Amino acid sequence: xxxxxxxxxxxxxxxxxxxxxxxxxxxxxxxxxxxxxxxxxxxxxxxxxxxxxxxxxxxxxxxxxxxxxxxxxxxxxxxxxxxxxxxxxxxxxxxxxxxxxxxxxxxxxxxxxxxxxxxxxxxxxxxxxxxxxxxxxxxxxxxxxxxxxxxxxxxxxxxxxxxxxxxxxxxxxxxxxxxxxxxxxxxxxxxxxxxxxxxxxxxxxxxxxxxxxxxxxxxxxxxxxxxxxxxxxxxxxxxxxxxxxxxxxxxxxxxxxxxxxxxxxxxxxxxxxxxxxx
Amino acid sequence: xxxxxxxxxxxxxxxxxxxxxxxxxxxxxxxxxxxxxxxxxxxxxxxxxxxxxxxxxxxxxxxxxxxxxxxxxxxxxxxxxxxxxxxxxxxxxxxxxxxxxxxxxxxxxxxxxxxxxxxxxxxxxxxxxxxxxxxxxxxxxxxxxxxxxxxxxxxxxxxxxxxxxxxxxxxxxxxxxxxxxxxxxxxxxxxxxxxxxxxxxxxxxxxxxxxxxxxxxxxxxxxxxxxxxxxxxxxxxxxxxxxxxxxxxxxxxxxxxxxxxxxxxxxxxxxxxxxxxxxxxxxxxxxxxxxxxxxx
Numbered sequence: 178x179x180x181x182x183x184x185x186x187x188x189x190x191x192x193x194x195x196x197x198x199x200x201x202x203x204x205x206x207x208x209x210x211x212x213x214x215x216x217x218x219x220x221x222x223x224x225x226x227x228x229x230x231x232x233x234x235x236x237x238x239x240x241x242x243x244x245x246x247x248x249x250x251x252x253x254x255x256x257x258x259x260x261x262x263x264x265x266x267x268x269x270x271x272x273x274x275x276x277x278x279x280x281x282x283x284x285x286x287x288x289x290x291x292x293x294x295x296x297x298x299x300x301x302x303x304x305x306x307x308x309x310x311x312x313x314x315x316x317x318x319x320x321x322x323x324x325x326x327x328x329x330x331x332x333x334x335x336x337x338x339x340x341x342x343x344x345x346x347x348x349x350x351x352x353x354x355x356x357x358x359x360x361x362x363x364x365x366x367x368x369x370x371x372x373x374x375x376x377x378x379x380x381x382x383x384x385x386x387x388x389x390x391x392x393x394x395x396x397x398x399x400x401x402x403x404x405x406x407x408x409x410x411x412x413x414x415x416x417x418x419x420x421x422x423x424x425x426x427x428x429x430x431x432x433x434x435x436x437x438x439x440x441x442x443x444x445x446x447x448x449x450x451x452x453x454x455x
Numbered sequence: 456x457x458x459x460x461x462x463x464x465x466x467x468x469x470x471x472x473x474x475x476x477x478x479x480x481x482x483x484x485x486x487x488x489x490x491x492x493x494x495x496x497x498x499x500x501x502x503x504x505x506x507x508x509x510x511x512x513x514x515x516x517x518x519x520x521x522x523x524x525x526x527x528x529x530x531x532x533x534x535x536x537x538x539x540x541x542x543x544x545x546x547x548x549x550x551x552x553x554x555x556x557x558x559x560x561x562x563x564x565x566x567x568x569x570x571x572x573x574x575x576x577x578x579x580x581x582x583x584x585x586x587x588x589x590x591x592x593x594x595x596x597x598x599x600x601x602x603x604x605x606x607x608x609x610x611x612x613x614x615x616x617x618x619x620x621x622x623x624x625x626x627x628x629x630x631x632x633x634x635x636x637x638x639x640x641x642x643x644x645x646x647x648x649x650x651x652x653x654x655x656x657x658x659x660x661x662x663x664x665x666x667x668x669x670x671x672x673x674x675x676x677x678x679x680x681x682x683x684x685x686x687x688x689x690x691x692x693x694x695x696x697x698x699x700x701x702x703x704x705x706x707x708x709x710x711x712x713x714x715x716x717x718x719x720x721x722x723x724x725x726x727x728x729x730x731x732x733x734x735x736x737x738x739x740x741x742x743x744x745x746x747x748x749x750x751x
Contacts, residue, residue: 240469249463274556278510297600298579301513301520304471305558308541311467316456316544 183368184225191226202396204231205292212279232268233301239307246311253314260310262410263347267306272299297339313347347423349416354424356406364438367397373421386436395438456544458613464544465613466494471542472519474622507534507575509589511555511582514574519624524553524562524584526593529569537596538566538625545617548603549643551595564599565638566621568628608645615644626718630663633722639711641742642728679735683746686727686735693721694738696729698746706749711742718749 191197207227211218218225236243246443272279275298283291357366367383371392374381384392407417456464507525514521514536523536539553539560546552550561584592607614622629622638629635679686683702687695696709698721709717709725717725731738 239471241473242467245467245470249467270557274558275581278583294579298581301579302581304520305522305541308467309473309558311466312542312544315460315464315467 181256181262184262187222188226188229191223192230197223199230201231201234201296202289202292203227204234205295205299207225207231207270208296209279209283209292212276215269215273218269228269229265230298231299232265232303235296235303238300239304242250242304242307242311242392246307246314249311249314255314259347264303264306264310266348267310268299268303271302271306275302298310347419349412350419350423353407353410353412353420354379354428356410357420358428359405360406361402363433364435364440365399366428366432368395368438369403370432371397372396372404373425373429382436383434384437387438389439456535461544461613464542464715467615468542468545468617468620472624493599506583507572509574509584509586510580511539511584512536512570512575513579513581514570515578516624516627521624521628522581523568523573524592525569525570526596530605533569534575536568536570538563538568538621540621542617545614545746547614547618549599549618551592551599553592555584558717562596563618563621564596565643566625566629568625569632570628603648606648608649610640618644623715626715626729630717630719633719633725636726636729637709637716639716639727639742641711642731646728646731646741677735679739681739681744684744686739686744688731688735688738692730692732694731694735696725696727696744697723698725702746702748708747710745710747721746 204227207224208231211228218228247257247260251257279295279298282294286294301339357369361369371381371383374383384395385394403417407414508527510525512523512525512743514523521538522540523538525534525536527535529535539562540558541558543552543559543561546561549565550563553562554562607617610619619640622640629638678686682699684696684698687697698707702721703723705721706719707717707721708715709721716727727742727744728738733741
């Protein structure tokens, strides 16, 4: 959050600096360079401000959509800074998806025309980002549906990914989920899942062989560990809440059901019957 | 998603359809203005894309940008395309959910049309799907819509309103194919999903269009005569609209109730629905078909 405010302050100062040129072509070029080498966004502040300014210009044509999303985001207690930065991160990410076709256009068109084309692409992609963001805010728990998807080939450069995680609350929650998935033992996650599921209408079949006192202690320990993980990573409570609300359910769907804290593996997937040796 | 949030999502969808606005966007510092984007539209490239099939393209029509996936080459140097949308919250049994890059989309299997090569070249290519991925998508298209959702027949629900507007966006493109079966919400969202309820619901509504007041006098259940057209049912139970001779080759709209299902030059015959085993006067009662001539 602090980093987000720092970025926006810097942007404002840059915007008011009379010595800066405000050519749309410069903004488009900055965006293009950022797409070619996303790590530059971390290194070159002016480049990042220019790319960000391009997004702001494109938002002009998406005003109604943006204001609508702003309202529902505020309703859900997101800050405006987070919203803007999350949108910027999304925009970069989705523009990177179009990089191949942009590179073809870059070869076909003279520089000015290419800048115009990139501007038009940014405007279209921004509309898609706004729609996706709105949908994410409105339906935080992703419904499991069959996706016809292409296997990932290549990956988004690490530095950009890290930048996005740092600038948006939502992406931090995603990072927290990844860390828990990688670093926690199944039996620890099993406890956290029991904590989550036992509040639901159906209840939980996890930890069914543990006494109530033990369950209480295990919940406390799991939550303490979660807090510790968050503190170590510098994640705020907001990130933790978002993680529990949005990502924990997904982790639990893939976490085997264990009847006690001490049981290890040999368990079945959630929802199936199990037979575990203790 | 709660029904309230579904309504909000629909509002969000409507707001996404709005194009550029005249008024200034409020920046962090109102006194500082970024360059305006007016007069900054790009000219389409004259070069042809090397591979059009598998492209996700945004095609600019008169009113809206239409995002579609080009799946195959068709006759006369055209390409078959399916409308896609990022509003996955409105996914129905007619859709295939696809993941392209970092984005999820729904591909609307009932919303397809043909585009010309120059339209694609003038559009914005957002992504390209690999041949293997495209083959999977085409396979999924084949099996989609086999199991219908019998419950959602309310045309005023956000999901169905979304579907109706999505088809409205592509109407100019779909109307180019006079031989194609029309997409009619009363057929595809009501009759197909629940064949029993639709016609009776319509029959219960006594206040139908005055122009068809002689409805009950119709004797032949395979033909229905209206002022501007006649409806016919063939041996396969396909429902056909035959415009009167004076309307053929003229520019017109065909409406089903309030929804425009065709806009363009009227051919000699339009297939309204495949296999609709209803007496035609009941079909008319249900669909409330009308034709309105447009200025050429």
